[in-house]
Amino acid sequence: MSVSPLSSHPFSTHSPICGFPAPTDTVTARQPRGQERAITGNRQTSWAFADAFVAEDEALRWARDRARDAGLRSVSPGTGAALGMLAATVEAKAVAEIGTGTGVSGIHLLHGMRPDGVLTTVDPEPERQQFARTAFQAAGFAANRARFIPGRALDVLPRLADGGYDLVFCDGDRTECLDYLAESLRLLRPGGLVCFEGVFADGRTVDSGPQPVEVLRLRELLRAVRESQDLVPSLLPVGDGLLCAVKR
Numbered sequence: 001m002s003v004s005p006l007s008s009h010p011f012s013t014h015s016p017i018c019g020f021p022a023p024t025d026t027v028t029a030r031q032p033r034g035q036e037r038a039i040t041g042n043r044q045t046s047w048a049f050a051d052a053f054v055a056e057d058e059a060l061r062w063a064r065d066r067a068r069d070a071g072l073r074s075v076s077p078g079t080g081a082a083l084g085m086l087a088a089t090v091e092a093k094a095v096a097e098i099g100t101g102t103g104v105s106g107i108h109l110l111h112g113m114r115p116d117g118v119l120t121t122v123d124p125e126p127e128r129q130q131f132a133r134t135a136f137q138a139a140g141f142a143a144n145r146a147r148f149i150p151g152r153a154l155d156v157l158p159r160l161a162d163g164g165y166d167l168v169f170c171d172g173d174r175t176e177c178l179d180y181l182a183e184s185l186r187l188l189r190p191g192g193l194v195c196f197e198g199v200f201a202d203g204r205t206v207d208s209g210p211q212p213v214e215v216l217r218l219r220e221l222l223r224a225v226r227e228s229q230d231l232v233p234s235l236l237p238v239g240d241g242l243l244c245a246v247k248r
């Protein structure tokens with residue numbers, strides 16, 4: 001019987017710590033190494049763990065429930081945590097969001113932004129924005145922290161200021177994602193971030209079978225972001241895939 005390399009680690013334990021699962025690999029016959037370990041490891045379990053890593057509060061649960069009632073998909077907890085962390089990293093004072101929904105992503109963004117930061121959020125459905133307004137209030141954000149603009153992104157974004165935003169989050173109509181990229185490049189200051197939610201399209205982006213137009217557009221978006229000389233990209237495997245890029 002071999003002994004796990006983890007058993008000599010100072011943080012090694014046989015009981016759970018702070019919600020981390022107890023190690024199960026202490027009595028396995030042979031430990032996979034390097035690349036073999038990366039391939040055989042249980043990626044699904046690790047991704048599920050990463051997505052549930054940051055707990056959500058009452059206001060977020062309420063906004064999620066309203067989204068579920070409306071048949072809407074909100075960002076996953078892991079994606080929300082990544083958005084909040086990115087907003088904090090760029091010390092975001094001005095964020096533009098395409099696709100308010102019922103406010104789940106908005107709450108995460110506001111948590112990461114500067115205390116005087118303003119979230120400008122666009123959605124053609126005013127009832128959804130009303131739920132988001134209630135959720136932001138329940139989460140403790142003053143009314144002046146969010147500017148709700150009812151309308152379609154491609155009608156509203158041209159009215160927003162060039163270079164006036166630290167972060168643009170795109171979660172609206174996926175068939176318009178290339179237009180959102182062009183608008184984001186105009187809206188962002190140098191060093192600002194653009195993020196696109198759902199670029200895995202539930203696995204269809206990498207599926208070789210015939211795909212709907214939204215998936216074809218997402219593939220074009222991924223290619224455009226990867227090849228752009230103006231962007232420093234990273235595709236984060238949280239939720240349904242969060243494509244992020246910094247504008248040079």
Ligand SMILES: C[S@@+](CC[C@H](N)C(=O)[O-])C[C@H]1O[C@@H](n2cnc3c(N)ncnc32)[C@H](O)[C@@H]1O
Pocket residue numbers: 067072073074075098099100101102103104105106122123124125128151152153154171172173176
């Ligand atoms: C997936 S939901 C957004 C969820 C939200 N970001 C969250 O995580 O809580 C997509 C939203 O985009 C909105 N939407 C659809 N087409 C749009 C467009 N052309 N411009 C802006 N928003 C749009 C929908 O009304 C819907 O509320």
